[in-house]
Structure formats: structure tokens, C-alpha cells
Amino acid sequence: MNHLKQMLMALLTAFGISFITAVPLHATVGNYGIRPNYSSNQVVKNGQIDIFGTPGSTQNISISVVNKDTKDHRYTVTVNTAYTNNGGTYSYSKKKVSDPSLKIKLANLVSPRVQTVSVPAGKEVDVNFQIKIPKKRFSGYLMGGIGVQPAKGEKAYKTVAKNGTLLTNKFFQGVPLKVRQDKNSTMQPKFRARQVTAFANASGKGQRGVKANLQNYVKGFNGNINAKATVTKRPNDHKFKKTATLTGMSPAPNSNFDYLIDWGSTPLQAGNYHLHVKLTSSDKTQSWVVDKDFTITSADAGKYNKLSGIKPNYLWLWILIAVLVLLLVLGLGIYFGRRNNKKQN
Structure with a gap:
């Protein structure tokens, strides 16, 4: 019997037909759940x-x-291309993503990209897609995900929080996708800083600093990366130092995100600075270093200090005016004193 089953599997595989096997529910939020199904050409982990x-x-x-x-x-099921959010982790909740290094978008390989399905009460419905593997050979990963959420017109799911507040949500759930041309092909990410600019929290709550736009510019992926960013002044001013750490990062291939370095209570000051980022995989087998010089202009420093709620400090100007007035009074006193002495002589 086992021999016949193996022969049948081989014939079906030869003709491009796959058995679909279900796994336990991947996620259950609100009043629905999703479960990935897999075939012989897929790995589910x-x-x-x-x-x-x-x-x-x-x-x-x-x-x-x-x-x-x-x-x-009714539920809407969509396949999207992966991007990296500002926490450094990959996501696939956006329909449109872009990056200068992103040449192949996973969503463009999928048919149909969007489906709306009706699921009877207490039942489940399979949703099927086809992915066309690119003809041109590539190394690494194409990444994205299948997102599921209540269709337009469906009422939001209502829950009550511990404090008694009524919450209404249309939960988004998803299954991550990876596409490779070779099961044994792997590739690590590569990082660089595209630009570093000043930023501030426009709500006036005091947050200000710089954001480094980091880019994973290859089709590489590592699902657990820790990073530490350090900003110092140039040249060789080691008294000034700002740091920020991120843990559990998983940047998507060919994507970019903003790494925020908070200045804390320190106002932004115009000057030349240097960014140094050390990234390390959680198993310590991989590491990356990113360095970039950048400049904060006087205009940007004033603009973002004001946005974050810091009012300009004119104390130094009043002190300068007071000193100048004092010097003027002393100068005039000396001048008239000498002139009176000359008249008396």
C-alpha cells in the first residue's frame, strides 16, 4: 500500500499536481482565524x-x-510585497511599497492578487493563489504575505477592555511568504545608510533627534538582528554621544526604514556629526557595520527644536547686550572724565 501511494505521489508531482495538507490555525483574532496549507514544494515553519x-x-x-x-x-484576502516598518521588522500590510533596489515585487507575481470570499458560520473556506516564479535566475528571497481582514461593509468586531471601554476593531491577520528558486539557496542582508536627517515630534512632547534611513539593498534576509546606533560630533568630539538600540529586527529584502536616534532632553545643535551602526545576528554568526557623516544646519536645528516644544533661549543675547551697554557706559565715563581733566588743566 505504501509503495502504491509513493507511485501515485510521484505521478501527481510529475504532472504538476500537489496534495494540500492543512496545519493548525496560524492565528485567531476576533471571530475568525486563518491557516496556511502547504504542498510538497513548500516549507511551512x-x-x-x-x-x-x-x-x-x-x-x-x-x-x-x-x-x-x-x-x-465576508473576508478580503490580499497578497502584498514585504516592506520594513520603523521598528526594523518586515510587514506586508501595505498595497504599495517602493525602494530603489526593489526590482521584483512579489505581489506582481501572484494571481489573483485580491479575492473576497464568503465563509458560512462555523465553517472554513480555502483561498487559492498561483505564483509565477521569475524566469530570470536570482539568489536570495522575494518576500511578502497574505493578508486577511473583514470585507468592506462588514461590521467591526466589538470587545470590552479591562477598564470597561468598548473597543471596535477590524482585525488584520496574515501569513508571511518567501519565494526562492532553490530550496538550499540562502542569502544574508546587506545594509547601508541612505541619508541621516533631523526630526522632531510635532506634537510638542519633547522628542527630537535624527533618523537614519537604513536600507537592506539585496535579496537577503535574517529574522533576528540586534542593532546599536551611536552618533558623535566631528571632528573628534567625544563629549557628545547619543545612542539607540533595536532588538529582534527582521528587515525585508530590498527595503528601507527610518532608525530613530532620540536626543532626549538635549536641544539639536547645528554642526557636523557621524553615525555608526553595529548590527549583529542573535546567534552572533553575522555582523554588519554602517558608517555615515552628516550635517545638521542651523535652520533645521531651530525648526525641529521649535516643533518639539523648545522655545528659543535668548538669555545669551540679553547678557551680550548688557555687557555691551556696560562697556559703553564705562567708555563714555572714561572719555568725559579725561575731557574734564584736560579742561581743568
Whole structure:
């Protein structure tokens, strides 16, 4: 029997047909859940679908949407390209993403990209997509995700918080996707700083500093990276130092994000600065270093200090005026004193 089953599997695989096997629910939020299904050309780990296929081939992907409510509901299922949020982790909740190094967008390889499905109460429905593996060979990963949320017109899910507040939400749930042309192909990210600019919290709550736009400019990925950014003044001014750390980062391939270095209570000052970022994988096997010089202009320092609620300090100007007035009075006193002496002589 086992021999016959193996022969059947081999025939089906040869004709491009795959068995779909379900795994436990990946996530359940609100009144519905989702579950990734997998086939022989996929690896499912931690709820993530890792697809591999030869160039030009078409691969099938599938998820199940489970309606746990007592009423029928409609859900919108979308496949998006991955990007990196400002926490340094990859996400796929946006329909449009861009980066100068992003040449192949996963969402453009998927058909259909958007589907709306009706799921009866207490039932589940499979949602199927096809991914066209690019004909041109590439190394590394194309990344994105399948996002599921209540369709337009569906009522928000209501919950009550511990403090008694009524909360209404339309929860977004998703399954991450990775696409490779070779199951054994891996690639680490590479980082660089595109630019470093001043920023401030426009609400006037005091946050100000600089943001370094870091870019992973290759199709590499590492799911657990820690980073420490240090800003110093140039040249060789070691008295000034600002640091900021991020842990558990997972930047998407060919993406960029803003790494914020908060100045704390220190006002921004015009001058020349240097950014140094050390990134290390959690297992200590990989590390990256990013360095970049940048300048804060007087105009930017004044603008963002004001936005963050710092009022200009004119004490130094009043002191200068007082000193000048004192010197003027002393000068006039000496001048008239000498003139009176000459008249008397």
C-alpha cells in the first residue's frame, strides 16, 4: 500500500499536481482565524510559507479562512510585497511599497492578487493563489504575505477592555511568504545608510533627534538582528554621544526604514556629526557595520527644536547686550572724565 501511494505521489508531482495538507490555525483574532496549507514544494515553519520552484514554473499556494462566529461573514484576502516598518521588522500590510533596489515585487507575481470570499458560520473556506516564479535566475528571497481582514461593509468586531471601554476593531491577520528558486539557496542582508536627517515630534512632547534611513539593498534576509546606533560630533568630539538600540529586527529584502536616534532632553545643535551602526545576528554568526557623516544646519536645528516644544533661549543675547551697554557706559565715563581733566588743566 505504501509503495502504491509513493507511485501515485510521484505521478501527481510529475504532472504538476500537489496534495494540500492543512496545519493548525496560524492565528485567531476576533471571530475568525486563518491557516496556511502547504504542498510538497513548500516549507511551512512558524506559520510562514516558504515556496521554492524552478525559473518560469507556476506554484500553487493556499490558506484557509475559518469563520468562528455564529453568522456568515465576508473576508478580503490580499497578497502584498514585504516592506520594513520603523521598528526594523518586515510587514506586508501595505498595497504599495517602493525602494530603489526593489526590482521584483512579489505581489506582481501572484494571481489573483485580491479575492473576497464568503465563509458560512462555523465553517472554513480555502483561498487559492498561483505564483509565477521569475524566469530570470536570482539568489536570495522575494518576500511578502497574505493578508486577511473583514470585507468592506462588514461590521467591526466589538470587545470590552479591562477598564470597561468598548473597543471596535477590524482585525488584520496574515501569513508571511518567501519565494526562492532553490530550496538550499540562502542569502544574508546587506545594509547601508541612505541619508541621516533631523526630526522632531510635532506634537510638542519633547522628542527630537535624527533618523537614519537604513536600507537592506539585496535579496537577503535574517529574522533576528540586534542593532546599536551611536552618533558623535566631528571632528573628534567625544563629549557628545547619543545612542539607540533595536532588538529582534527582521528587515525585508530590498527595503528601507527610518532608525530613530532620540536626543532626549538635549536641544539639536547645528554642526557636523557621524553615525555608526553595529548590527549583529542573535546567534552572533553575522555582523554588519554602517558608517555615515552628516550635517545638521542651523535652520533645521531651530525648526525641529521649535516643533518639539523648545522655545528659543535668548538669555545669551540679553547678557551680550548688557555687557555691551556696560562697556559703553564705562567708555563714555572714561572719555568725559579725561575731557574734564584736560579742561581743568
